Amino acid sequence: xxxxxxxxxxxxxxxxxxxxxxxxxxxxxxxxxxxxxxxxxxxxxxxxxxxxxxxxxxxxxxxxxxxxxxxxxxxxxxxxxxxxxxxxxxxxxxxxxxxxxxxxxxxxxxxxxxxxxxxxxxxxxxxxxxxxxxxxxxxxxxxxxxxxxxxxxxxxxxxxxxxxxxxxxxxxxxxxxxxxxxxxxxxxxxxxxxxxxxxxxxxxxxxxxxxxxxxxxxxxxxxxxxxxxxxxxxxxxxxxxxxxxxxxxxxxxxxxxxxxxxxxxxxxxxxxxxxxxxxxxxxxxxxxxxxxxxxxxxxxxxxxxxxxxxxxxxxxxxxxxxxxxxxxxxxxxxxxxxxxxxxxxxxxxxxxxxxxxxxxxxxxxxxxxxxxxxxxxxxxxxxxxxxxxxxxxxxxxxxxxxxxxxxxxxxxxxxxxxxxxxxxxxxxxxxxxxxxxxxxxxxxxxxxxxxxxxxxxxxxxxxxxxxxxxxxxxxxxxxxxxxxxxxxxxxxxxxxxxxxxxxxxxxxxxxxxxxxxxxxxxxxxxxxxxxxxxxxxxxxxxxxxxxx
RNA sequence: GGGUCUGUGGCCUAGUUUGGAUAAGGCACCGUCCUUCUAAGUCGGUGAUCGGGGGUUCAAAUCCCCCCAGGCCCGCCA
Numbered sequence: 173x174x175x176x177x178x179x180x181x182x183x184x185x186x187x188x189x190x191x192x193x194x195x196x197x198x199x200x201x202x203x204x205x206x207x208x209x210x211x212x213x214x215x216x217x218x219x220x221x222x223x224x225x226x227x228x229x230x231x232x233x234x235x236x237x238x239x240x241x242x243x244x245x246x247x248x249x250x251x252x253x254x255x256x257x258x259x260x261x262x263x264x265x266x267x268x269x270x271x272x273x274x275x276x277x278x279x280x281x282x283x284x285x286x287x288x289x290x291x292x293x294x295x296x297x298x299x300x301x302x303x304x305x306x307x308x309x310x311x312x313x314x315x316x317x318x319x320x321x322x323x324x325x326x327x328x329x330x331x332x333x334x335x336x337x338x339x340x341x342x343x344x345x346x347x348x349x350x351x352x353x354x355x356x357x358x359x360x361x362x363x364x365x366x367x368x369x370x371x372x373x374x375x376x377x378x379x380x381x382x383x384x385x386x387x388x389x390x391x392x393x394x395x396x397x398x399x400x401x402x403x404x405x406x407x408x409x410x411x412x413x414x415x416x417x418x419x420x421x422x423x424x425x426x427x428x429x430x431x432x433x434x435x436x437x438x439x440x441x442x443x444x445x446x447x448x449x450x451x452x453x454x455x456x457x458x459x460x461x462x463x464x465x466x467x468x469x470x471x472x473x474x475x476x477x478x479x480x481x482x483x484x485x486x487x488x489x490x491x492x493x494x495x496x497x498x499x500x501x502x503x504x505x506x507x508x509x510x511x512x513x514x515x516x517x518x519x520x521x522x523x524x525x526x527x528x529x530x531x532x533x534x535x536x537x538x539x540x541x542x543x544x545x546x547x548x549x550x551x552x553x554x555x556x557x558x559x560x561x562x563x564x565x566x567x568x569x570x571x572x573x574x575x576x577x578x579x580x581x582x583x584x585x586x587x588x589x590x591x592x593x594x595x596x597x598x599x600x601x602x603x604x605x606x607x608x609x610x611x612x613x614x615x616x617x618x619x620x621x622x623x624x625x626x627x628x629x630x631x632x633x634x635x636x637x638x639x640x641x642x643x644x645x646x647x648x649x650x651x652x653x654x655x656x657x658x659x660x661x662x663x664x665x666x667x668x669x670x671x672x673x674x675x676x677x678x679x680x681x682x683x684x685x686x687x688x689x690x691x692x693x694x695x696x697x698x699x700x701x702x703x704x705x706x707x708x709x710x711x712x713x714x715x716x717x718x719x720x
Numbered sequence: 721g722g723g724u725c726u727g728u729g730g731c732c733u734a735g736u737u738u739g740g741a742u743a744a745g746g747c748a749c750c751g752u753c754c755u756u757c758u759a760a761g762u763c764g765g766u767g768a769u770c771g772g773g774g775g776u777u778c779a780a781a782u783c784c785c786c787c788c789a790g791g792c793c794c795g796c797c798a
Contacts, residue, residue: 203744204742205742212740214740215740244741246740325798328797329798330797331798445796446796454794455796457796458796460796464796466796466797467797468798471798490792491724491792492793493793493798494724494793495792495793518725520792523791553760573760584733584734585733586733586734588726590726594732597747600732602747603745604746605746605760608746608760608761610760611761615761622757657737661734668746669745675761675762676762678761678762682756683757684756698757719758
């Protein structure tokens with residue numbers, strides 16, 4: 173959990189002795205520029221005006237309240253800038269961050285990406301990784317003990333097609349991603365002439381479940397090659413997944429046995445096939461008529477495994493898995509009686525304008541390609557700026573800018589909303605973008621680097637200083653909201669809004685040329701901003717640069 | 721066909737959970753500001769009956785109903 177001086181809560185508490193008591197939820201953060209906090213008093217119709225006045229007076233008396241005025245059914249509360257300053261200053265002086273994180277004993281696992289290792293990761297898939305990685309970072313920032321998982325599918329028809337395609341169309345070739353992908357696309361192109369999926373993959377499935385250890389190893393080997401490529405790509409985007417859990421590991425596992433035990437009498441049978449019946453009428457199959465097991469079983473075993481180590485299990489899934497998530501959300505707690513928190517973060521797809529993304533059909537834009545173009549674009553911009561940075565510095569700037577831009581342009585959109593991939597937007601570096609944030613950070617670094625420090629502090633604050641302090645004060649609120657709703661885009665909007673208020677401050681408040689007390693205060697405000705914006709960007713996997 | 725999610729200026733996005741004070745940003749376009757700490761920036765301007773229609777309410781982008789358009793799902797695939 174987060175620890176900070178919650179002024180809204182203090183206002184609510186202070187009204188406990190009044191006729192009109194308000195809750196923290198009655199105190200809203202103003203978004204229209206009337207005040208800092210706002211209370212909608214028109215909601216309290218059954219209270220006489222005198223109660224509202226008493227409420228207003230009580231709030232106005234609080235030591236951190238600058239002003240509390242009642243107008244047109246609203247209570248507009250303005251907080252003292254010096255209070256905001258000291259709240260943030262104290263936290264950063266004490267623990268180096270605002271707000272402070274109190275380690276929660278609950279263990280959280282975020283499973284994300286989990287793309288079939290049948291080819292390089294493409295732009296349609298990357299949203300999963302970016303959202304998943306950001307959510308994991310936000311949970312960790314909030315105070316949970318977080319781990320990340322990638323569930324590697326090396327047991328299904330797709331990977332068998334990958335293996336078989338390589339054997340048939342690339343016999344004797346070197347085991348590379350390109351050759352594997354070629355074989356994979358070829359086998360799907362010729363599937364009809366070969367007699368269909370059952371004829372081609374069926375025999376492999378049987379051998380797989382025996383299990384034929386040699387086959388298992390060979391398939392896993394093929395998957396490893398592709399997975400290595402995926403890992404490298406993810407790493408470039410600062411997505412580092414802690415554990416890769418192999419699906420084949422559950423084939424003969426204790427967990428798999430326990431899944432069947434726990435499901436017990438819930439399992440129905442029809443023509444030797446085993447299935448579960450959902451309350452909404454759907455049948456979910458566990459075992460085929462020929463005795464081979466379906467993905468659901470292995471995934472249930474994997475989830476059982478997760479409950480042995482974690483308290484909160486978060487799955488990041490594409491919208492095509494919405495119904496599947498509903499199934500898991502029912503089977504795990506209700507049929508298997510697992511008493512843990514299962515949460516599903518469903519996101520909509522990134523589509524290509526006019527065409528559909530498909531690894532099988534070869535219609536993809538790979539993330540490698542996206543990063544490459546992003547790097548070229550960023551390098552071009554860095555050169556154009558005409559700074560006197562050396563080659564190494566330029567490369568570093570271009571790399572971080574490219575990665576940050578790509579991540580930001582994906583993460584800033586509400587996961588629920590679909591994204592159409594457009595090059596111009598994917599690599600956007602102006603306006604509402606990562607470089608806009610990074611640039612203001614670089615400027616703040618420059619301010620601190622150039623001027624003289626001062627221990628003196630001033631006692632009054634200007635409009636822009638106050639606005640910046642207020643927005644910084646609100647940081648914990650946004651961390652909480654984005655954690656609770658599993659929406660990293662809220663952190664992205666926050667970072668943009670905070671940067672805008674910093675830019676206002678920057679353009680109207682001179683720091684280094686000011687008198688000692690003003691300079692001392694302003695430099696400290698700049699330090700606070702740097703700490704907070706870097707923290708926020710960090711939750712989105714964006715690394716700040718001291719200069720750019 | 722059934723289910724589900726989405727629809728906000730020319731384009732992209734926030735606001736919808738918990739209905740209220742001028743619908744907020746960005747891109748593009750027009751104009752402003754580098755002899756003040758980095759112009760990837762700043763300031764100003766043009767531009768929205770919030771998909772359409774009904775309803776509830778003193779009050780609707782927000783809640784309810786119907787319709788339209790688009791995404792996704794409806795496998796003994798994963």
